[in-house]
Amino acid sequence: MPLYDQIGYNYDITRCADPFIVRCLKNHLNFKSGHKYIDIACGSGNYTIALQEKGANMTGIDESGLMIVTAQRKNKKINWIVGSAEKLPFKNNEFNGAICTLALHHFKSRDSIFGEVYRVIDKGRFVIFTAAPEQMKSYWLNEYFPGIMSASIKQMPSLKSIEKDLKKAGFNFINTESYFVKDDLKDLFLYSGKNHPEKYLNPEVRMGISSFTNLADYDEVEEGCRKLSLDIESGRIKDVMGSFKNDKGDYLFITAEK
Numbered sequence: 693m694p695l696y697d698q699i700g701y702n703y704d705i706t707r708c709a710d711p712f713i714v715r716c717l718k719n720h721l722n723f724k725s726g727h728k729y730i731d732i733a734c735g736s737g738n739y740t741i742a743l744q745e746k747g748a749n750m751t752g753i754d755e756s757g758l759m760i761v762t763a764q765r766k767n768k769k770i771n772w773i774v775g776s777a778e779k780l781p782f783k784n785n786e787f788n789g790a791i792c793t794l795a796l797h798h799f800k801s802r803d804s805i806f807g808e809v810y811r812v813i814d815k816g817r818f819v820i821f822t823a824a825p826e827q828m829k830s831y832w833l834n835e836y837f838p839g840i841m842s843a844s845i846k847q848m849p850s851l852k853s854i855e856k857d858l859k860k861a862g863f864n865f866i867n868t869e870s871y872f873v874k875d876d877l878k879d880l881f882l883y884s885g886k887n888h889p890e891k892y893l894n895p896e897v898r899m900g901i902s903s904f905t906n907l908a909d910y911d912e913v914e915e916g917c918r919k920l921s922l923d924i925e926s927g928r929i930k931d932v933m934g935s936f937k938n939d940k941g942d943y944l945f946i947t948a949e950k
Contacts (some may be wrong), residue, residue: 737763772830785814806861863948870941
């Protein structure tokens with residue numbers, strides 16, 4: 693069973709398209725109204741829908757049937773597909789660009805997926821939003837949930853390996869742009885509580901984060917939340933957060949072009 697068939701029932705309670713991230717995706721895509729774009733591993737379609745509302749002709753594909761059903765309920769105008777990104781059911785050169793947000797670590801074979809994205813794009817850009825292992829080592833979450841973070845970091849491909857795989861697929865690697873979590877972030881993914889640690893005490897927030905649902909040890913979560921709660925109450929959390937500051941960014945936008 694796909695992971696998001698397990699956690700998808702309450703996913704949209706805490707997950708939505710963040711306006712700033714949407715603007716960044718548009719910018720890196722070299723977005724043009726009316727052009728056709730595909731959202732790879734689109735989940736419940738939050739970013740797919742946000743770009744459609746900006747004037748794009750969007751298609752979303754995800755292996756989770758539950759996520760696609762959820763997406764269809766929200767927007768019936770978009771072409772939603774249940775399927776694997778490793779074998780896209782589309783013609784060559786069918787799209788003007790593609791996005792993949794916070795899903796790269798779930799793929800078993802980046803080679804085949806990048807090759808498929810390259811095949812279905814006609815002279816366009818592929819924009820990936822992800823986190824690099826080097827960035828995640830600087831998350832203060834490591835203080836409270838070391839096992840979860842270690843497993844999360846281990847599954848994340850390095851920027852160097854992503855760049856290598858993109859070039860192997862035929863893409864021209866353009867650039868990367870660091871993203872630092874903002875105070876008003878609307879999409880509550882893994883490090884969304886960077887500046888608001890109390891968010892991790894909310895089980896609904898943790899439920900929408902795959903690291904807490906797929907990689908978590910119950911005892912570690914309970915103990916980590918207990919320590920975090922005490923540190924928030926005492927004010928020690930400020931020292932912990934300060935000790936993990938970095939200039940690498942918290943996430944990355946990676947842009948490649950065909």
